[in-house]
Amino acid sequence: MxxxxxxxxxxxxxxxxxNESFYRLTQERFAGLLRDYADRDTLEARLLAAERRNLGHYGFGIKGFMLSMIETAIEVTEGRVPAPVIGEILSAGQEMLRHPxxxxxxxxxxxxxxxxxxxxxxxxxxxxxxxxxxxxxxxxxxxxxxxxxxxxxxxxxxxxxxxxxxxxxxxxxxxxxxxxxxxxxxxxxxxxxxxxxxxxxxxxxxxxxxxxxxxxxxxxxxxxxxxxxxxxxx
CATH class of the missing domain: 3.40.50.1000 (HAD superfamily/HAD-like)
Structure with missing residues (x-):
């Protein structure tokens, strides 16, 4: 029965x-910020690897995504990422947190x-x-x-x-x-x-x-x- x-x-x-559409738009913005350091495919692969690696630390959500973007930016620039780029990444994440x-x-x-x-x-x-x-x-x-x-x-x-x-x-x-x-x-x-x-x-x-x-x-x-x-x- x-x-x-x-x-x-x-x-x-x-x-x-x-939800995911906002992540995709932010990734586009992220790629533009780092276009002088890595091509889009490389950057997306590095970011995805960071997100997978960090799920156990940060869990799912925008805050973990922001931290993974910052980590990826540091990696692809070999530690030379400009402070304004970090600021733009934080700003993009904060906009996601406010999005209707x-x-x-x-x-x-x-x-x-x-x-x-x-x-x-x-x-x-x-x-x-x-x-x-x-x-x-x-x-x-x-x-x-x-x-x-x-x-x-x-x-x-x-x-x-x-x-x-x-x-x-x-x-x-x-x-x-x-x-x-x-x-x-x-x-x-x-x-x-x-x-x-x-x-x-x-x-x-x-x-x-x-x-x-x-x-x-x-x-x-x-x-x-x-x-x-x-x-x-x-």
């Missing part, structure tokens, strides 16, 4: 609102529709203050029964979140744009995993789809989610 669906988890960045929220299509109406019938849990990675700011600006905060801002997402993350805020993972669904963080570990926990792709998903979040998994679904955007939820909750 299939357990009835009672709880829906949502990722935030690039699932409910735009841009909700993705259908996010507001879908969350509002589901909130009346299911327990909704926001499960997102990133800096605590920044994620709280974005949720407050989104206008969606009051629709969620719980919010979990975590350092990373794993099977244990979903097992714990859905036990605390629902009826366990087997009666829950996780919706997100990251196959690596939102879908695969949720499926491992026993939940439904719904992949809603975003064209600019960070390469670190890429993973192979769980082809053939009975609880895996993919949607083109959030629009069809209520119908899918209704079907699975029968």
């Amino acid at each position: 299939v357990s009835r669906l009672t709880t829906i988890g949502f990722d935030a960045d690039d699932t409910l609102w735009q 929220i841009e909700l993705l299509p259908h996010a507001a109406e879908v969350v509002a529709e589901l909130a009346g019938s299911y327990r909704l849990v926001l499960i997102t990675k990133g800096d605590l203050l920044d994620q709280e700011r974005k949720l407050a600006q989104s206008g969606l905060g009051d629709l969620f029964d719980a919010v979990e801002i975590v350092s990373d997402k794993s099977r244990a993350t979903y097992e714990g979140a859905f036990a605390r805020h629902g009826d366990g993972a087997d009666r829950a669904m996780m919706v997100g744009n990251s196959m690596k963080s939102d879908v695969r570990p949720a499926l491992e926990a026993g939940a439904w995993g719904v992949f809603v792709p975003h064209g600019l998903t960070w390469v670190v979040e890429h993973a192979a789809p769980p082809d053939g998994h009975a609880r895996f679904r993919e949607l083109p955007d959030l629009g069809p989610l209520p119908a899918l939820v209704a079907e699975l909750a029968r």
Whole structure:
């Protein structure tokens, strides 16, 4: 017998609102600042390596990104990066932290529709203050029964979140744009995993789809989610 669906988890960045596009714009600015020291491809590769290396130290989010840009600037200039360039990097990061929220299509109406019938849990990675700011600006905060801002997402993350805020993972669904963080570990926990792709998903979040998994679904955007939820909750 299939357990009835009672709880829906949502990722935030690039699932409910735009995020990666702002990182890409900042990387363009970063490349312009350092064009005299490294070509774009080399700089992007060095920055990505720094970000991967630093995830364990700084976690996910804008502040870690800023520090990785500064580290990369020091590396590619062999320690000769001009102080104004460091200042511009800090300024770019601060602008990202102030950027207004841009909700993705259908996010507001879908969350509002589901909130009346299911327990909704926001499960997102990133800096605590920044994620709280974005949720407050989104206008969606009051629709969620719980919010979990975590350092990373794993099977244990979903097992714990859905036990605390629902009826366990087997009666829950996780919706997100990251196959690596939102879908695969949720499926491992026993939940439904719904992949809603975003064209600019960070390469670190890429993973192979769980082809053939009975609880895996993919949607083109959030629009069809209520119908899918209704079907699975029968």
